[in-house]
Amino acid sequence: KGVSQLLASRIIPGGSGKDIATEVLDQIESFKITEKVKCVCSDTTSTNTGCNNGAVKIIEDRLGRRLIYLACRHHALEIIPKTLFENLIEKSSSPDIGKICKNFATEWEKLDQKNYTPATMANDTTCNAVLTQDAKLRITNCVFKSLQKEQVRADYEYFLELELIFIGETPPKGVHFRPPIALTSARFMGRIIYCLTIYMFAVSGQYTLDQKTLEAMRDFNLFIVTTYVEPWFTATVPSVAPRTDLNLLISIFKYESVSKTVADIAMKAWVNHLWYLAPHCIALSFFDRDVPVEVKVEMVKNLNIAPKEKVPPKRLKWPKTQKIAEDLTVASFVNSHTQEFFTLLNLDTSFLTAHPSEWHSHDSFSAALEIVEALVVVNDVAERAVKLTTDFNGILTRSEKCFQNILLVMHKTLQNDSKECLTLSHYSRKKEE
Incomplete structure (x- = not known):
């Protein structure tokens, strides 16, 4: 364990x-x-x-x-920024990160690092409409919460700091920019870091981008800071995986009100990676502290629903014609196949006979939770x-x-x-x- x-x-x-x-x-x-x-x-x-x-x-x-x-979950989630970057900004067939990022790296030493412009000061109507006070507060809380955890990689920490700078806030260690580094096209985090940095120096007038690329980079960055941060930085926690993935699906759907182009690209990428909404993995939500009690009651009831498939699929296939309801919950994906999760892991399910509000007082739940928290996702x-x-x-x-x-x-x-x-x-x- x-x-x-x-x-x-x-x-x-x-x-x-x-x-x-x-x-x-x-x-x-x-x-x-x-x-x-x-x-x-x-x-x-x-x-x-x-x-x-x-x-x-x-x-x-x-x-x-x-x-x-x-x-x-890291591999699945990184598909979204990779697909957005290649469709909005630049496609690259070579191993390197692309011409735009390479050109910026060569100009880096010429830039005054104190002369940058956050998106909130860009005099851009799209930025102002998306980065409202409520949105900024939500992003800030999420970033500071993530910064309190020890980051496995330095670029993850820098990404979080850039998020704050991008929305006009100051990171705990102050505002600073790190020199661009050589990256391959496989390093999606590098693309995000480059895009956030390039945009702020381009808006300040120090670095030149054509208007189309500037707007594409703006659209990419806005989606990342408003929609992508929380899923990525909770990706290693097994119990929250189904709820987080469902919330991301709903968030992408709602993002159509900001940019239909961005939402369509992101949705096409994400809808093929709903692994944690499949019958087995949805069981992780029984151990998610943030799933409401009433939803867990419904989940227990749904364990008796017999699905059409005889063999539980590894991945949920979302029907193209099916709309995404904003009030959709993880309970909708639970069925009798979900019981196999407990069987395969030899988990005692006696706690399921009690009301969800009482589960934490049951030894069977505590023992199962310990095993679930040790799973590697x-x-x-x-x-x-x-x-x-x-x-x-x-x-x-x-x-x-x-x-x-x-x-x-x-x-x-x-x-x-x-x-x-x-x-x-x-x-x-x-x-x-």
């Missing part, structure tokens, strides 16, 4: 769903944990999630049982393992077997250390001790 352990980090030559599944199964079998596997978390590429030849499906077939699929651990492999591949040893063993030891040593501690002097001291 709450413990992560790297088993292996190998380059899989084939890269097909079958190849990935075979490697995963080989590893869990070698560590003799096959029977303990209950869930699988991965990014949502078709190689992993394909309904016939995806790695997850093949793993389930070979294990002979269904697993709870916890789609990486982002694959950041796997990505850090890949980074570890990339950094040390071929340096420590040429033997693949020895290299994998070294990774296991390094992961165990590093997993509880902060980024600031990962210095040569730090490990020199550890060695001396």
Whole structure:
């Protein structure tokens, strides 16, 4: 519970769903944990999630049982800014982040960093209409709440600080801009940071953009600061995932009143990633403190509804013709398949016989909550393992077997250390001790 352990980090030559599944199964079998596997978390590429030849499906077939699929929420959520950027601002077929961002980086040293203009001072009617006092207060509260948490990456913290600067507020550490850094097109957070920064210096008159690009960047930024921040910075919390994803769906739908173009692009991207509104994962909402009691009462009732599908889908497919009601709740997605979530995780459901207001006094609920809170809904651990492999591949040893063993030891040593501690002097001291 709450413990992560790297088993292996190998380059899989084939890269097909079958190849990935075979490697995963080989590893869990070698560590003799096959029977303990209950869930699988991965990014949502078709190689992993394909309904016939995806790695997850093949793993389930070979294990002979269904697993709870916890789609990486970071991977799903980053599809939105990536799609918006490419449709509104610039498409890039090369690995780099694009011409607009590269050009800005080359001009950075010439800019007076004190001469910037927040969106609230841009004399722009769209900015003024969107960034009302209520909207600014909501954004500010969300950002400060996120800043109070320890951020895993420095660019996440900087993104939050830029949000405040963009709406005319001052971050706790004061107003400062970091020099642009080289980024690949895969780093979506870099695009957001560039767009927020470029817009403020373009509006101030220091940096030149054509009017079309300036307006596109404005539209991109406004959506990000008003609609995207909260979902992203709560992405790692399992219990809030269904409610957050549903709220994002509704927010995108309502965003049509601001920009139909932006709303349509975002909706097209997000509607294909409703993994946490599917029958299994919707069960996480039973443990969400912010789901109203009356909604939880309805959720319990809906556990008896038999759906049309015999096999519970991993992802909710939203019908194109179905409208999105603003009063839609997570209870609408609960059905009898949802009970499998509790069965697969061996959770005692006796608390469900009590009124939701009394659940916290039941030991069965507390025990289930502890397990739910330990679930992993982002694959950041796997990505850090890949980074570890990339950094040390071929340096420590040429033997693949020895290299994998070294990774296991390094992961165990590093997993509880902060980024600031990962210095040569730090490990020199550890060695001396």
